[in-house]
Amino acid sequence: MHRYRSHTCAALRLEDAGKEVRIAGWVHRKRDHGNLLFVDLRDMYGITQCVADSSSPIFKQLEGVPPESVISVTGKVVPRVAETVNDKLATGKVEVVAARVDLLSDAAVLPMQVAGEQDYSEDMRLTYRFLDLRREKMRDNMLLRSRVIASIRRRMWDAGFVEFQTPILTASSPEGARDFLVPARMHPGKFYALPQAPQQFKQLLMTSGFDRYFQIAPCFRDEDSRADRSPGEFYQLDFEMAFATQDDVFSTIEPVMAGVFEEFVRGRSVSKPPFVRIPYEEAMLRYGSDKPDLRNPLLVTDVTDAFRGSGFGLFAKAIDKGSIVRAIPAPKSADQARSWFDKLNDWARENGAGGLGYIIYKDGEAKGPIAKNLDADRVARIKTLTGVQDGDSVFFACDKKSVAEKFAGLVRTKVCAELGLLEQNHFKFCWIVDFPMYEKNPDTGAIEFSHNPFSMPQGELEALTTKDPLEIKAFQYDIVCNGVELSSGAIRNHRPEVMYKAFEIAGYTKDDVETRFGGLLNAFKYGAPPHGGSAPGIDRIVMLLADEPNIREVILFPMTGKAEDLLMQAPNTVSPKQLRELHIKLDLPKTSEEKKAAPSAT
Numbered sequence: 001m002h003r004y005r006s007h008t009c010a011a012l013r014l015e016d017a018g019k020e021v022r023i024a025g026w027v028h029r030k031r032d033h034g035n036l037l038f039v040d041l042r043d044m045y046g047i048t049q050c051v052a053d054s055s056s057p058i059f060k061q062l063e064g065v066p067p068e069s070v071i072s073v074t075g076k077v078v079p080r081v082a083e084t085v086n087d088k089l090a091t092g093k094v095e096v097v098a099a100r101v102d103l104l105s106d107a108a109v110l111p112m113q114v115a116g117e118q119d120y121s122e123d124m125r126l127t128y129r130f131l132d133l134r135r136e137k138m139r140d141n142m143l144l145r146s147r148v149i150a151s152i153r154r155r156m157w158d159a160g161f162v163e164f165q166t167p168i169l170t171a172s173s174p175e176g177a178r179d180f181l182v183p184a185r186m187h188p189g190k191f192y193a194l195p196q197a198p199q200q201f202k203q204l205l206m207t208s209g210f211d212r213y214f215q216i217a218p219c220f221r222d223e224d225s226r227a228d229r230s231p232g233e234f235y236q237l238d239f240e241m242a243f244a245t246q247d248d249v250f251s252t253i254e255p256v257m258a259g260v261f262e263e264f265v266r267g268r269s270v271s272k273p274p275f276v277r278i279p280y281e282e283a284m285l286r287y288g289s290d291k292p293d294l295r296n297p298l299l300v301t302d303v304t305d306a307f308r309g310s311g312f313g314l315f316a317k318a319i320d321k322g323s324i325v326r327a328i329p330a331p332k333s334a335d336q337a338r339s340w341f342d343k344l345n346d347w348a349r350e351n352g353a354g355g356l357g358y359i360i361y362k363d364g365e366a367k368g369p370i371a372k373n374l375d376a377d378r379v380a381r382i383k384t385l386t387g388v389q390d391g392d393s394v395f396f397a398c399d400k401k402s403v404a405e406k407f408a409g410l411v412r413t414k415v416c417a418e419l420g421l422l423e424q425n426h427f428k429f430c431w432i433v434d435f436p437m438y439e440k441n442p443d444t445g446a447i448e449f450s451h452n453p454f455s456m457p458q459g460e461l462e463a464l465t466t467k468d469p470l471e472i473k474a475f476q477y478d479i480v481c482n483g484v485e486l487s488s489g490a491i492r493n494h495r496p497e498v499m500y501k502a503f504e505i506a507g508y509t510k511d512d513v514e515t516r517f518g519g520l521l522n523a524f525k526y527g528a529p530p531h532g533g534s535a536p537g538i539d540r541i542v543m544l545l546a547d548e549p550n551i552r553e554v555i556l557f558p559m560t561g562k563a564e565d566l567l568m569q570a571p572n573t574v575s576p577k578q579l580r581e582l583h584i585k586l587d588l589p590k591t592s593e594e595k596k597a598a599p600s601a602t
Contacts, residue, residue: 001020001022001074002022004022004024004072004104005022005023005024005072006021006022006023007021007022007023008023008043008044008045008046009023009025009041009042009043009045009046009047009048009091010043010045010046010047010048010090010091011045011091012048012077012091012094012096013090013091013093013094014079014093014094016077016094017077017078017079017094018076018077018078019076019077020074020075020076021074021075021076021077021096022072022073022074023041023043023048023050023072023073023096024041024043024070024071024072024073024104025041025042025043025048025070025071026041026042026043026068026069026070026114026134027039027040027041027042027065027066027067027068027069027070027071027107028040028041028042028047028067028068028114028115029067029115030062030063030065030067032063034054035053035054036051036052036053036054037051037052037054037059037062037063038050038051038095039051039052039062039065039073039098040115041071041073042134044139046089046090046091047089047091048091048094048095048096049080049086049089049091049092049095049096050062050073050075050095050096050097050098051095051096051097051098052097052098053097056098058098058099058100058101061101062098062101065101065103065106066106066107066108066109067107067110067113067114067115068107068110068114068131068134069103069105069106069107070103070104070105070107071101071102071103071104072101072102072104073096073098073100073101074098074099074100074101074102075096075097075098075099075100076096076097076099077094077095077096078094078095078096078097079093079094080092080093080094080095110131111124111127111128111131112124112125112128112131112132114131114134114135120132122552122560122561123560123566126552126558126559126560126565126566126567127566127567128567129556129557129567130567133556138553140546141542141546141548141553141554142554142556144264144542144545144546144554145538145542145554147264148260148264148538148541148542148545149216149538151259151260151263151264152216152237152256152260152538153216155255155256155259155260156214156237156239156256159212159252159255159256160211160212161212161213161214161239162210162212162213162214163213163214163215164205164210164213164215165215166195166198166201166202166205166215166217167195167201168194168195168218169182169192169193169194170192170193170194170195170201171192171193171519172191172192172193173193173196177196177221177222177223178221178222178223179193179194179196179220179221179222180193180194180220180221180222180232181193182194183582183583183584185581185582185583188583189583194220195217195219195220196219196220196221197217197219197236197238197535198215198217198219198238199454200517200519200520202238202239202240202533203240203454203492203494203520203523203528203531204519204520204523205240206240206241206242206492206494206528206529206531207494207523207524207526207527207528207529210242211241211242211243212239212240212241212242213239213240213533214237214238214239214240215238216235216236216237216238216538217235217236217237217238217535218233218234218235219233219234219235219236220232220233221233221234222563224561225559225560225561225562225563227549227550227551228484228540228543228551229551230539230551230552230555230558230559231559231561231562231563232559232563234537234538234539235537235538235539236487236535236536236537236538237487237535237536237537237538237541238533238535239253239533239534239535240531240532240533241531241532241533242529242530242531243529243530243531244491244530244531244532244533245491245530245532246433246475246477246491246532248532249477249489249491249532249533249534250274250275250277250431250477251273251274253479253534253536254273254274254275254429255273257429257479257481257486257536258270258271258272258273258429260541261427261481261541261544261545264545265427265545267425268425268426268427269425269426269427270426270427270429271427271428271429271430275429275430275431275479276294276429276430276431277430277431277433278292278430278431278432278433279432279433279434280432280433280434280435280436281434283432284405285300285302285326285405286299286300286301287299287300287409287412288300288326288405288406288407288408288409288410288411288412289406289409289483290432290435290478290485291432291478291480291483291484291485292409292430292432292480292483293413293422293428293482293483294428294430294482295422295423295424295426295428295482295483296412296413296416296421296422296423296483297416297421297423298328298329298330298331298412298415298416298421299329300326300327300328300408300409300412301326301327301329301385301386301387302324302325302326302327302385303325303326303327303381303382303385303386303396304319304324304325306325306378306381306382306385307319307325307374307378307398310373310374310375310378311373311374311375312370312373312374313373314357314398315357315396315398318398318399319398322400322401323398323399323400323401323404324398324399324400324401324404325396325397325398325404326396326397326398326404326405326407326408327382327385327386327394327395327396328394328395328396328397328408328411328412328415329386329387329388329392329393329394329415330358330392330393330394330395330415330419331388331389331391331392331419331421332391332392332419333360333392333393333415333419334360334361334362334390334391334392334393335362335391336393340418341358341360341368341393344356344358344395344414344415344418347414348407348411351407351410352407353397353399353407356395356396356397356411357369357370357395357396357398358370358393358394358395358396359371359379359382359393359394359396360393361383361388361389361390361391361392361393361394362390362391363390364390366379366383368393370396382394395411395415397411402442413483427481427482427544428481428482429479429480429481430479430480430481431477431478431479431480432477432478432480433476433477434458434473434474435450435451435455435473435474435476435477435478436450436451436470436472436473436474437449437450437451437455437457437458437469437472437473437474437476437502438450438469438470438472438505438506439470440470446507447469447470447505447506447507448506448507449506451474451476451488451490452474452476452488452490453502453503453506454490454492454493454499454520455474455475455476455490455491455492455493456474456475456490456491456492456493456494456498456530456532457472457473457474457475457493457498457502458472458473458474458475459472460495460498461495461497461498461501464498464501464502464505465501469505474490475490475491475532476488476489476490477489477490477534479534479536481544482544484540484543484544485540486536486537486540486541487534487535487536487537488534488535489532489533489534489535490532490533490534491530491531491532492530492531492532492533494524494528494529494530494531495524495528496521496524496525499513499517499521499524500513539551539554539555542554
């Protein structure tokens with residue numbers, strides 16, 4: 001028999017009754033019934049109940065073993081008596097009568113319990129992540145992550161992609177988020193950067209003649225934490241295709257994404273390819289977001305003209321100054337108490353708005369402060385435009401276009417939640433397409449790239465030379481599922497003359513482009529195929545499939561929201577010797593105590 005185990009803690013069944021076996025794992029839970037001691041032994045695969053009689057010396061031995069100690073148990077498999085069968089366990093019809101117990105590792109007093117469903121603070125869980133990962137839900141999340149990645153790999157290989165690994169130490173990027181910098185010991189004063197994404201490398205692979213590339217790529221960005229974004233690092237399914245149009249990218253990756261979700265949805269439904277395509281402008285109008293949750297049935301409507309020159313002066317005057325009005329329906333809400341509307345008005349103020357106006361359509365009449373200041377034709381027009389019926393209400397957002405759109409999206413989400421309208425147990429995918437190539441900086445008025453500067457403009461060089469920059473669309477797209485952006489992507493600008501002009505419009509000289517992106521640009525000068533791709537986030541995919549609201553629940557060793565690794569105590573100081581080797585001197589900000597102690601200027 002093997003030194004530690006002949007079976008895992010999930011392997012034993014009724015047909016194993018009578019066998020002499022050895023299992024090993026962690027002491028999950030103990031139950032002392034006086035003359036019998038039951039021990040649940042746990043490993044990665046499951047739990048097996050072991051039992052010792054009080055007349056056996058094993059009883060005392062097991063009694064003294066602390067929870068989460070690692071032991072191996074040798075004994076005979078026997079059927080459980082009928083009243084003790086546990087149908088929730090795969091091994092629930094048998095138990096092991098312990099004849100020998102070997103203590104493999106003794107556990108100290110636990111700072112947090114593994115058995116049970118107790119809640120612990122994030123700091124506690126991340127400091128003792130190795131204990132947290134022993135808990136059933138966390139174990140299942142990590143195994144799900146592993147299986148999802150394996151499924152993605154199989155599907156990408158089946159689709160004709162080849163996996164490559166791109167560099168981790170690379171050059172700092174002047175665009176995008178903040179880089180993580182790595183000092184170069186052999187090149188004093190110079191730094192590598194950890195890649196924010198393999199963007200330029202995968203494009204270089206296309207110029208090198210590799211037709212379809214992918215990797216499960218680690219990416220590093222010095223960004224603040226969010227519920228759906230881990231600070232510091234994340235993983236993505238990075239892929240690129242040569243000789244590909246936007247339609248080719250969509251038709252290739254949709255079966256992969258749909259297939260992965262269908263494999264792991266556990267009874268929930270998934271959008272079938274082809275996924276819905278929504279132009280960016282329509283998304284901002286109808287959903288108030290470029291990552292809409294299509295499970296929400298509410299649609300936003302533009303009702304600016306219905307208020308233009310109206311008796312409702314607050315909106316009419318704002319429209320004269322360039323504001324717009326968006327309407328958000330609230331089906332079957334007319335019978336809600338006044339306090340419900342007041343609560344939403346308070347919520348709007350808490351979210352930076354002046355309030356949340358509304359009209360209630362009930363019993364053939366329009367009620368509410370706005371309805372009192374609008375003539376009947378305008379009230380009826382709003383009802384027609386929004387498609388509401390008698391018994392419904394309509395809320396309004398009025399502000400500058402960019403502000404009103406986003407606030408209308410928040411109202412849409414809030415009203416859907418308040419009325420319980422969100423469709424459950426479904427994953428709804430969509431593409432957001434036709435992003436604007438440029439936008440105007442609201443502070444400086446300068447023309448800037450709005451999304452990805454390396455995207456091919458629709459209409460290519462002709463569009464760049466003949467159209468208003470703010471009217472040019474790009475071959476840029478996002479894939480969204482249930483309101484979560486899984487990735488951005490684009491058909492790339494692979495022609496140097498188009499790239500020079502695109503950057504010129506955004507204020508870059510030819511020398512700027514060659515200095516900042518010389519490696520990629522130089523490769524394009526020697527023949528580059530049209531190419532495009534995308535990079536769905538692995539962490540976000542698993543977060544959706546695991547039905548977890550926070551991305552840290554699907555990452556093995558995540559950082560806190562302050563980008564700290566409490567387990568490994570990173571970031572941390574380094575020795576003076578290491579700093580000297582790297583030719584680095586620290587210029588740290590003064591602490592509050594040092595500032596107080598500093599002499600005042602005279």
